[in-house]
Every structure is written in structure tokens, then in C-alpha cells.
Amino acid sequence: xxxxxxxxxxEASHLKVVRGGTTVLPDLSFxxxxxxxxxxxxxxxxxxxxxxxxxVGVQHIAGGxxxxxxxxxxxxxxRGRVGYVTQDASVYEDLTVRENLRYFQRIAGSPxxxxxxxxxxxxxxxxxxxxxxxxxxxxxxxxxLAAALVGKPDVLVLDEPTVGLDPVLRVELWSTFxxxxxxxxxxxxxxxxxxxxxxxxxxxxxxxGHLVADTTPTGLRxxxxxxxxxxxxxxxxxxxxxx
Amino acid sequence: xxxxxxxxxxxRVLSQLRRDxxxxxxxxxxxxxxxxLLRFLFDGQQATFDRIAPPMLGLIPFFTMFIVTSVAMLxxxxxxxxxxxxSTPIAKIDLIVGYAMAFGVAALLQVGVASTITFxxxxxxxxxxxxxxxxxGLSALLGMALGLFASAFANSEFQxxxxxxxxxxxxxxxxxLFVPRALMVGWxxxxxxxxxxxxxxxxxxxxxxxxxxPGQVGRDxxxxxxxxxxxxILGAATLRRRTD
Numbered sequence: 403x404x405x406x407x408x409x410x411x412x413e414a415s416h417l418k419v420v421r422g423g424t425t426v427l428p429d430l431s432f433x434x435x436x437x438x439x440x441x442x443x444x445x446x447x448x449x450x451x452x453x454x455x456x457x458v459g460v461q462h463i464a465g466g467x468x469x470x471x472x473x474x475x476x477x478x479x480x481r482g483r484v485g486y487v488t489q490d491a492s493v494y495e496d497l498t499v500r501e502n503l504r505y506f507q508r509i510a511g512s513p514x515x516x517x518x519x520x521x522x523x524x525x526x527x528x529x530x531x532x533x534x535x536x537x538x539x540x541x542x543x544x545x546x547l548a549a550a551l552v553g554k555p556d557v558l559v560l561d562e563p564t565v566g567l568d569p570v571l572r573v574e575l576w577s578t579f580x581x582x583x584x585x586x587x588x589x590x591x592x593x594x595x596x597x598x599x600x601x602x603x604x605x606x607x608x609x610x611g612h613l614v615a616d617t618t619p620t621g622l623r624x625x626x627x628x629x630x631x632x633x634x635x636x637x638x639x640x641x642x643x644x645x
Numbered sequence: 646x647x648x649x650x651x652x653x654x655x656x657r658v659l660s661q662l663r664r665d666x667x668x669x670x671x672x673x674x675x676x677x678x679x680x681x682l683l684r685f686l687f688d689g690q691q692a693t694f695d696r697i698a699p700p701m702l703g704l705i706p707f708f709t710m711f712i713v714t715s716v717a718m719l720x721x722x723x724x725x726x727x728x729x730x731x732s733t734p735i736a737k738i739d740l741i742v743g744y745a746m747a748f749g750v751a752a753l754l755q756v757g758v759a760s761t762i763t764f765x766x767x768x769x770x771x772x773x774x775x776x777x778x779x780x781x782g783l784s785a786l787l788g789m790a791l792g793l794f795a796s797a798f799a800n801s802e803f804q805x806x807x808x809x810x811x812x813x814x815x816x817x818x819x820x821x822l823f824v825p826r827a828l829m830v831g832w833x834x835x836x837x838x839x840x841x842x843x844x845x846x847x848x849x850x851x852x853x854x855x856x857x858x859p860g861q862v863g864r865d866x867x868x869x870x871x872x873x874x875x876x877x878i879l880g881a882a883t884l885r886r887r888t889d
Contacts, residue, residue, distance in 0.1 A: 421889050458732040462887045476887070482734040492725030496661045508653035509735045533664070553733065 409472065411436045411557055411588040412457055416466035419452050426452045427611045429466070434590060434604070439583045441602030442592040443635070449611040450592040451489065454561045457590065458486040470557060482510050485555030489562045491546035495535035499526055499545050502534060503552045510553030520548040523578060540567050547575070551582075558582065560591045564598065576601045596632035607635060614638055650735045654743025655750075658717070662751060672713070672751055676705040676759040684767040691768065698769040699853035700822060700846050702759050703777065706752040706785035707845065711813055713748060714792030715805045722796065731886045741881055745789055752785035773852050776862065780852060783869050784845045790876035791841075797883030816842035821850070841872040 410433035419427040426449045434440050442450050455461035456468050459476015468475045471483060493502045503517045521530050524544040529537060534545055543563065550558060560579075564572045579589055579601070591602065599605055600619050607615040607622075615622065615638055619631060626641075628634035662669060680698055687694040721727045730740065756778065764771035771777070795812065799805040819829065819837040826834050826843070837843045848865035852858060 455728075460728055460731050460887055462889055476732070478734065481732060484732065486729060486732040488725045488729060490725050492729045494657070494661060494726060495724070496664050497657070501657070501660050505653055505657040506729075506733070508649055509730070509733050511649070511734065549729070 410434060410469075411471060412475075412590065413469045414453075414456075414466070417453075417456060417463065417468050418465035419449075419456060419461060420464040421452065425464075425611065427456075430611070430613060431466075432606060432613060432616055434588060436588050437583055437586050438604055439579055439589045439591065439602050440604040440606060441599050442590055442606050442608065443596060443599055444594065444608035444614075446594050448608040450594075450608055451561050452611075453608075454486075454559050454590070454592055457557075457559050458484055460486075482553060483556045485550030485553055485558040487547050487550045487558070487560040487563055489565070491534075491539075491542040493534055493542070493545050493549050496533065498531050498533050499537075499548075500530045502545060503548055506549045507552045512552060512554045516552050516554055520551040523551060524548045525574065540571050543567065544571075544575075547578075555587065557588045558590075560589070562592055562594065564593065564595070572598075596635050599631045599635075607638065609639060614642060647736065647739055650739030651742045651746065654735070654740055655746035658744055658747035659750060662747065668713075669751070672709055672755050673758050676702070676709075676755055677762040679705075680759060680763050680767060694767070695769050696850075696854060697822070698763055698767065699772075699777065700849040702756070702763050702769075703781040703784055703849040704817070704820075704822075704842065704845060705759065706756055706781055707788035707842065708809070708813060709755060710748055710752055710785045710788035711792040711795070712806065712809055713751070714744065714789045715796040715799065715808060716802055717744070718793055718796035719799050719802060719805045727884070728888075731884075737881055737884045737886070740884065741793065741877065744793070745786060748789050749782070749785065752782065756781045756785070770853065772855070773858050776858055777849070777852050780845065780848050780862075780866070783866065783873065784849075787841055787845070787869060787873050787876065790873055790880050793880035794876055794883060797880075813842075816840040819843070820846040822846055841869060841876075844868045844872070 412434040415431045417427055417430040418425070430453065442453065444450055452461060456463060457470060457475055459481065471480050473480065499521065500517060503520060507514065507517050521527055524547055526541060526544055526548065529541060534542060537545065547563060564575055567575065579591065583589055603618065605615065605617050605619065605622060606613060607617070617625070622631060622634045623629060626634040626637045628637055680702060683698060683701065684694055760778070763769045795808045796805060799808065819833055819840065820842045821837070826837055829837065844865040848862045851862050
């Protein structure tokens, strides 16, 4: 199947996921357009990570469909086009930053210069030859991000990439995400912190495996009358429960 | 399967090993120390040493590779790197063959040093050295394949390490090294027939004690290759691209 550049980049229809006998995602439908930053927000345990695993093709699906770049998620042709940043820094602690990135670059089959390029992008130029295990937590998660970027993905899916990062680093990361989106990369970023919602063009709000709202930061404020997005989300939930 | 995926995995695993000096030292030095110990244990009984040392030397890579692979794969599973790899274009077979190549280099180094000591300095007879080294290589690969399979059933490194006494030690006890299999109680001998280590020991023992290589060695080798293929298929089946 050819990789489509038109139409939605990520598209779920009636997606159902069951993990260990529990239905985590009962019936989820949405679509994401190219070159955008979509925030996947919701409390811990709402099914964000499961959805992300389904998008990158490492999650068993019980029903419905999840398509990426015009075909089923996780099919061989699309795996090299999708970058995945897991919640914990999933890189080799006993290798240097450069060795890690070189390995993921070779596997993805992207150009060799991509290694030096992404080291710059994530701001680790001075740490290229440092063993990952000796880096700080924030630096490690940037190595993990770089390991996904080094494959030059068209779609970048990040599971809670800013957890545990200091505010300065968080701002830097978000500006990196925006730059990537401007260059045409489609990003989906999960977070349980609502104050990051303002950074996204599009918001998917999740709770207990359901999509509570598919909106924008402005849309969320307007529909709830709350200026603070965290409070807006809470209002949305209580409103839903009352209805 | 792609050569770049395989080679880059092999290089990556070797870089990890190279940085872990202590593990490399243990892999390379320990077998030679043990065989030297054995030599002095049987001081004045060179014939006994000559009979025991070569098969022991050939079995050691099985143990080392079993334990190194099961811990390395467990780390790959628990650190999230396996999940990341499964989301990339790499094929599972590339990962397995890459690991086999890297650990194969380690096994080669180990057997090379231990053989030099055992045959060169401790005076054990080096009969049919090429066939002997081939069997040692097979034993290393088998240990690796079984370690890969075992790693799927361990949730922690503590458990992975315990698989050694649980699954490997019984095989060593009944393989014929301690008591000839013909002298065992019937059910023990039957049990030893289904263990891969029995065939490894049998082939190694025959090769190192006979003037000509008996046909039985070929049959043992075929059984071992069968075990190896089965273990690799089972091991590959435990590497799931999609999980719950």
C-alpha cells in the first residue's frame, strides 16, 4: 500500500483495545491532519499510552481500525516513518549518546548526518560522547527524543515527553516540537498536565478510554467559560457526568 | 532480513559488551581458571583430566551464552528498548542474528583462550581440533537460543539468573559427565535423552577421546542443530511486535 500524503495522517475508527481482560479503549474515533501538534490530554490511566502504542503498532487491537499514513498502523512500510518516544527514556544506558543515535539511525535507514543534526536539535552537542547512564534524567529523555528524531519521521508520537523536566527545558522542547510541525511533521503529544494544552493546535481530551472532547484551546475556553484550561477540563467532565 | 539491521545490532551489542570490562574479563578468564583448577584437582591423574577437560571446555560456552543472553534480552524487554525497536523497521530475525553474531564473537574469544590454556599448557589431547571447535560453537549458539527463550519467562534479573540452576544444572548432572548414562536408573536415562546438553557432551567426549571421529558425532550434531532451530523458533516467538 502506498504511503498517502493526502487525507488524515492518523485515523482511528471504532478502535477497541483490551489489555489483560480489561477494556481500555472501548470505541475510539478521531483523525489528525498533517503538520499539526495534537495534544492528547487526560488523567493518568485514561488510556493515552495505550492509544499511543496502537498508533505506533505495538499494541494488540481487539476491534475497529487505526490507520497511519493511509494504511494500518505498524505495517512494515510505515514503521520507518513513525517516530515513537516512550514515557521512560528507552535508550541503551551503557552506550554513549552518539552510539545510541548511530544505532537507531542505521535501523531507520536515514542519512548518516542525521545523528549530528539531532544532537544539535535536542541541545546535547556537548554530551555526544557521554555514556547515557551518566546523564541527568532530563538529558536522558532528550536522548530518547533524539533517538526517535534520528529516523527523520513524518509522524512523531510522544508519550508524556515533558514529565519530570524543569520549566526551562520544557519550553525548549515545545519550541522544538513547533519547529518540527512547521517543517511538516505531524506530532501527537500526550500529557496529564493541562497547562501544556495551550501549546497544541488541537486537543483530544480523554477520560476512562473515551474521548471527552475533540477541540482547540480556544474552543475549550469558549465552551466552558473558564480561562484556565485545567479548570475547563474539570468543568467539561462534571458537565458530562451531570448530563 | 537485512544485513544492515543485523550488522548494526551486532555492533551495538559488541559496543555494550566492550564498555563492560568486568563482564568481558569474566567471560574470558573464568573458564581458563576453572580448567586449571581441574588440572590440579586431578594432579597425578592426567588420564582422568584428559577425559574430563575437553568436554567441560566445550560445555562452558553453553552456560555463559545462556546466562548472558537471558539477562541481555531481559534488559532489552524491561528498559523499553525492545518496544522501541518493535516500532522501527527492524525485523525480529535481524535482532536475533545480530545478538548471535555479537555473542558469537565473545564465545570465540572465550573458547580460544580456554583452548590455548587447556591444550597448550595443561596437556589435554587436542584431537580433531576443528570438529571440536565446531561443536563448542554449536554449544554456544544453543545456549544463546535457549537463553533468549528463557528470558521471556523472567520478570527480573534475579529470576533470569535462577534459570541457570533450574534448567541448565539438571542437564549437566545427567549428561553423562558425572555418571555414564548407561549406569543411570531407567527414568533418568530417558530424561537425559530429551536434554540437548546430553548430545553436546556425547559428541564432545567422542571427538576428544577417539582416534577417528565416529559417525555418532554426526548424529549428535544433527540432533543439536534440531534443538537449535527449535529453540530459535521458540525464542523468536517470544519477541512479539504487538503485545497486550
